Amino acid sequence: MTSDIATFAPQPANEAAPDDKASTYQELPHNFDAEQGLLGMLLVDNQHLERINDMLRPEHFSHPTHQRIYETIEKMVERGLEAKPTTLKDYFEKDESLDAVGGTKYLLELATEVPMLNNAMDYAQTIYDRHLRREIIRMNMDVTRDAYHYDIDKQATDIIEDAESKLFQLSEDGSGSQGGFSTLRDSVLIAIEHAEKAAQADGAVTGVTTGLSDIDAKLGGLHNSDLLILAGRPSMGKTALAVNMGFNAAKAYAESGGEKGAVVGFFSLEMSSDQLAGRILADQADISGDDLRKGNLQQDDFRRFVEASQKLSQVPFYIDDTPALSIGAVRTRARRLKRQHGLGFLIIDYLQLLRGSGSKQSTENRVNEVSEITRGLKAIAKELQIPVLALSQLSRAVEQRDDKRPMLSDLRESGSIEQDADVVKFVYRREYYLAREEPQKKQGEDDAKFNDRYADWQRDLGECASKAECIIVKQRHGPIGSVPLYFDASRTRFSDLEERYD
Numbered sequence: 001m002t003s004d005i006a007t008f009a010p011q012p013a014n015e016a017a018p019d020d021k022a023s024t025y026q027e028l029p030h031n032f033d034a035e036q037g038l039l040g041m042l043l044v045d046n047q048h049l050e051r052i053n054d055m056l057r058p059e060h061f062s063h064p065t066h067q068r069i070y071e072t073i074e075k076m077v078e079r080g081l082e083a084k085p086t087t088l089k090d091y092f093e094k095d096e097s098l099d100a101v102g103g104t105k106y107l108l109e110l111a112t113e114v115p116m117l118n119n120a121m122d123y124a125q126t127i128y129d130r131h132l133r134r135e136i137i138r139m140n141m142d143v144t145r146d147a148y149h150y151d152i153d154k155q156a157t158d159i160i161e162d163a164e165s166k167l168f169q170l171s172e173d174g175s176g177s178q179g180g181f182s183t184l185r186d187s188v189l190i191a192i193e194h195a196e197k198a199a200q201a202d203g204a205v206t207g208v209t210t211g212l213s214d215i216d217a218k219l220g221g222l223h224n225s226d227l228l229i230l231a232g233r234p235s236m237g238k239t240a241l242a243v244n245m246g247f248n249a250a251k252a253y254a255e256s257g258g259e260k261g262a263v264v265g266f267f268s269l270e271m272s273s274d275q276l277a278g279r280i281l282a283d284q285a286d287i288s289g290d291d292l293r294k295g296n297l298q299q300d301d302f303r304r305f306v307e308a309s310q311k312l313s314q315v316p317f318y319i320d321d322t323p324a325l326s327i328g329a330v331r332t333r334a335r336r337l338k339r340q341h342g343l344g345f346l347i348i349d350y351l352q353l354l355r356g357s358g359s360k361q362s363t364e365n366r367v368n369e370v371s372e373i374t375r376g377l378k379a380i381a382k383e384l385q386i387p388v389l390a391l392s393q394l395s396r397a398v399e400q401r402d403d404k405r406p407m408l409s410d411l412r413e414s415g416s417i418e419q420d421a422d423v424v425k426f427v428y429r430r431e432y433y434l435a436r437e438e439p440q441k442k443q444g445e446d447d448a449k450f451n452d453r454y455a456d457w458q459r460d461l462g463e464c465a466s467k468a469e470c471i472i473v474k475q476r477h478g479p480i481g482s483v484p485l486y487f488d489a490s491r492t493r494f495s496d497l498e499e500r501y502d
Contacts, residue, residue, distance in 0.1 A: 029133040030062035038123035040114030052124040060131040164332045208262045211248020214483045222387035226422040227378040231392040236427045238391045240492040246347050250317040262344025263316040265337045269353035273319040284308040288490040326355040327376035350391035371416035378420045424474040430464045
């Protein structure tokens with residue numbers, strides 16, 4: 001049987017290379033014997049396809065003719081037809097691509113010269129391995145070409161990110177063969193392990209801690225593979241709450257030697273890393289953020305400032321403040337952080353500042369783009385086995401109502417966000433709205449009536465001062481409800497309400 005079909009690819013030009021044809025062209029990796037052997041086995045027994053078609057696709061074959069034959073076998077089997085040399089003959093009789101290997105007689109050769117005792121999966125893995133090698137070589141050539149080509153819109157770091165993304169896609173390509181169905185028995189055993197872990201925790205947090213005991217009690221901590229959405233109107237404290245939760249988790253990790261909490265990655269698409277670090281530093285040094293910005297610091301403040309900065313240097317809290325990242329870049333950088341430092345909790349501030357893949361469908365329709373982003377974030381959570389917390393804006397519809405408490409329908413582009421999220425929670429501070437509703441004396445209103453209204457407003461404002469709510473409106477595996485919190489505006493710090501009023 002023929003196996004001399006050659007595939008060649010030019011190497012990048014190298015001025016230092018000798019003038020030798022052998023060094024200019026090099027054959028790409030392939031194994032025609034494996035391709036012919038596998039196609040022959042499939043033509044003899046179509047049931048072999050069930051074991052390999054999860055991982056092997058037509059483009060994984062090195063020769064176009066083999067790609068066509070495999071693709072036709074797949075289509076016939078899917079339609080319930082028998083794929084044999086005689087039945088495939090009709091499809092290829094007028095196909096000139098088969099002429100180079102002997103015409104339709106090649107199909108009969110494949111089926112008659114197949115070594116029957118070999119394993120179809122072994123052949124498939126060999127073919128897939130050669131496909132990966134060819135793609136790595138092609139990717140290397142693309143990267144080399146891009147590196148030589150100076151483009152003002154494409155920096156060297158962009159080339160690196162593209163290369164990392166392509167390498168990961170290659171590693172995932174064909175990995176479906178590792179998935180598939182699992183028995184109920186296996187799934188039950190895993191569920192029992194999770195239940196035992198929860199029982200051994202004796203009421204403690206089983207997921208990543210937020211450092212806020214009431215939220216931890218409601219959610220059981222933040223669990224791997226979950227996508228959590230934290231939404232609110234501007235000035236409600238979304239970023240502050242997310243930073244508090246992330247820093248508390250990273251601090252717990254550092255203090256417990258990795259037994260609790262998590263290594264945290266924070267994508268800050270709105271604030272710079274130094275602004276974010278300044279917030280955390282002011283909080284930990286117990287200094288007003290406003291005083292820090294204005295330089296109103298006393299000698300004692302500087303001492304606490306230095307002490308806090310030394311402690312913070314030990315906390316695994318990583319900030320990426322690159323603006324306008326795509327969901328692909330977030331995925332690439334999260335994988336890299338996971339590989340280098342063991343990422344355990346990812347935060348994105350905020351979802352609407354991310355970009356999609358740049359496809360025509362997503363760029364022309366913002367709802368489609370947000371759907372792509374939320375699906376991508378959920379995929380990151382599942383792939384890296386970490387909780388992902390994404391902040392989100394709320395629509396202005398909240399401001400038009402008398403009751404400013406947010407609802408699920410207030411989420412911008414809410415359909416996809418609500419659907420993909422495992423947990424949706426809002427941060428709400430009534431004090432913010434009430435402080436902007438100071439009563440004014442109405443025309444013709446007597447002083448006594450106005451004073452009563454003003455006294456009522458002052459009483460309500462005093463009752464809700466420094467209080468906030470984390471309103472959980474969706475939790476896929478648990479209850480919903482509102483969690484009261486204490487909010488220190490001067491330090492942008494959330495904490496448990498009961499601790500402040502005990």
